[in-house]
Amino acid sequence: MARVDLDGNPIKPLTICMIGAGGFIGSHLCEKLMSETPHKVLALDVYNDKIRHLLDPEGLPWNGRIQFHRINIKHDSRLEGLIKMSDLTINLAAICTPADYNTRPLDTIYSNFIDALPVVKYCSENNKRLIHFSTCEVYGKTIGCFLPKDSPLRQDPDYYVLKEDVSPCIFGPIEKQRWSYACAKQLIERLIYAEGAENGLEFTIVRPFNWIGPRMDFIPGIDGPSEGVPRVLACFSNALLRREQLKLVDGGQSQRTFIYIKDAIEAVLLMIENPARANGHIFNVGNPNNEVTVRQLAEMMTEIYVKVSGEPALEVPTVDISSKEFYGEGYDDSDKRIPDMTIINKQLGWNPKTSLWDLLDSTLTYQHRTYAEAIKKTMSKATASK
Numbered sequence: 540m541a542r543v544d545l546d547g548n549p550i551k552p553l554t555i556c557m558i559g560a561g562g563f564i565g566s567h568l569c570e571k572l573m574s575e576t577p578h579k580v581l582a583l584d585v586y587n588d589k590i591r592h593l594l595d596p597e598g599l600p601w602n603g604r605i606q607f608h609r610i611n612i613k614h615d616s617r618l619e620g621l622i623k624m625s626d627l628t629i630n631l632a633a634i635c636t637p638a639d640y641n642t643r644p645l646d647t648i649y650s651n652f653i654d655a656l657p658v659v660k661y662c663s664e665n666n667k668r669l670i671h672f673s674t675c676e677v678y679g680k681t682i683g684c685f686l687p688k689d690s691p692l693r694q695d696p697d698y699y700v701l702k703e704d705v706s707p708c709i710f711g712p713i714e715k716q717r718w719s720y721a722c723a724k725q726l727i728e729r730l731i732y733a734e735g736a737e738n739g740l741e742f743t744i745v746r747p748f749n750w751i752g753p754r755m756d757f758i759p760g761i762d763g764p765s766e767g768v769p770r771v772l773a774c775f776s777n778a779l780l781r782r783e784q785l786k787l788v789d790g791g792q793s794q795r796t797f798i799y800i801k802d803a804i805e806a807v808l809l810m811i812e813n814p815a816r817a818n819g820h821i822f823n824v825g826n827p828n829n830e831v832t833v834r835q836l837a838e839m840m841t842e843i844y845v846k847v848s849g850e851p852a853l854e855v856p857t858v859d860i861s862s863k864e865f866y867g868e869g870y871d872d873s874d875k876r877i878p879d880m881t882i883i884n885k886q887l888g889w890n891p892k893t894s895l896w897d898l899l900d901s902t903l904t905y906q907h908r909t910y911a912e913a914i915k916k917t918m919s920k921a922t923a924s925k
């Protein structure tokens with residue numbers, strides 16, 4: 540049966556230039572595009588480990604519809620040609636791990652702003668559509684967090700719900716280099732918006748709110764550097780797998796809403812296949828119903844991991860740590876992130892489905908299945924060599 544868009548028009552097969560296709564979000568988007576659509580993907584990245592299962596030249600039903608190009612977009616003259624060959628470019632490439640923002644601020648700014656410039660320019664000059672991945676971090680802190688702790692206004696959604704077309708972007712001082720990432724993302728959003736306004740670039744900007752699931756980041760010492768600090772899902776998974784305490788930065792009081800990667804990918808597919816409804820828009824993509832403090836996240840993951848692994852929890856499963864000790868000088872944090880869903884609902888009729896419990900259950904089942912044996916081996920080797 541012919542596939543149709545939200546307005547009942549047939550969907551033409553597209554060629555998509557996906558930059559950063561080898562990362563967490565890219566790998567899930569490639570999987571979805573291969574298994575459920577006829578679209579072709581030119582997958583650009585410096586790594587391909589997370590999409591290797593899709594690239595096998597023979598024996599896969601989508602044989603030939605995905606091509607991997609090992610390209611660093613900082614310096615590769617093939618980039619413009621690949622964008623020209625495509626109907627749509629999706630840019631996911633970025634340094635996007637908070638541990639890097641205040642320790643590698645230059646790399647962070649270059650990656651999120653300077654390196655994205657040619658992509659925007661080539662799309663604009665060649666009249667190609669662009670879907671650019673920004674972040675919920677562009678909102679920074681909520682207005683509510685500046686009110687006195689006992690102010691009743693803190694309960695008023697106007698002071699904390701984050702709206703694409705209304706909310707201000709509130710970052711900390713320059714010495715809090717945590718905000719170098721958010722600031723670079725904000726400026727590239729403004730540039731894309733200006734290209735749309737002045738030169739007619741067809742664009743969509745996505746602001747992901749803590750998408751999580753299998754293949755997110757790495758487990759230190761197994762498929763990433765031993766001293767590396769991934770995002771919170773992988774930090775907590777690593778601690779659970781090693782039977783170590785989960786570290787709560789500044790007491791784990793910050794709040795986040797987490798969304799299952801598979802729900803979020805449904806939203807991206809709707810943007811890809813409904814340009815008339817998605818062009819010119821900035822979309823929050825998150826799950827406002829899945830809000831927890833980081834401490835509650837740690838407690839929930841501990842409880843679920845007991846069920847998944849069959850191992851009892853530690854007597855004291857968490858430990859507090861200062862942000863200075865964990866991330867170093869210049870760290871700061873977003874206090875609370877609840878996405879407003881009005882625009883994405885109106886334009887694409889999309890809503891997230893999966894509860895936090897269910898998404899953590901399936902993700903921790905994957906983490907246990909993928910890493911538990913490897914961790915046991917490295918841990919027993921380390922003990923034997925003592």
Ligand SMILES: NC(=O)c1ccc[n+]([C@@H]2O[C@H](COP(=O)([O-])OP(=O)(O)OC[C@H]3O[C@@H](n4cnc5c(N)ncnc54)[C@H](O)[C@@H]3O)[C@@H](O)[C@H]2O)c1
Nearest residue numbers: 559561562563564584611612632633635672674747749750
């Ligand atoms: N996962 C989330 O919840 C989340 C939240 C907010 C924003 N985002 C944004 O979504 C995008 C993708 O995030 P992710 O979670 O998949 O991150 P990721 O780190 O898993 O993926 C990014 C990919 O980009 C590649 N890349 C980076 N620089 C490159 C370069 N110069 N040339 C070629 N490839 C390069 C990396 O190798 C990596 O595979 C990023 O722009 C990020 O800022 C993600």
Ligand SMILES: O=c1ccn([C@@H]2O[C@H](COP(=O)(O)OP(=O)(O)O[C@H]3OC[C@](O)(CO)[C@H]3O)[C@@H](O)[C@H]2O)c(=O)[nH]1
Nearest residue numbers: 635637674676749770771772774786787788793833872
């Ligand atoms: O071991 C840990 C690790 C982290 N925390 C705290 O958890 C909160 C969430 O941290 P994290 O998932 O690393 O990232 P953020 O939500 O702060 O930022 C991301 O949001 C979107 C994105 O743009 C891309 O993913 C990125 O910037 C935070 O409060 C940490 O301090 C912890 O307690 N223990």
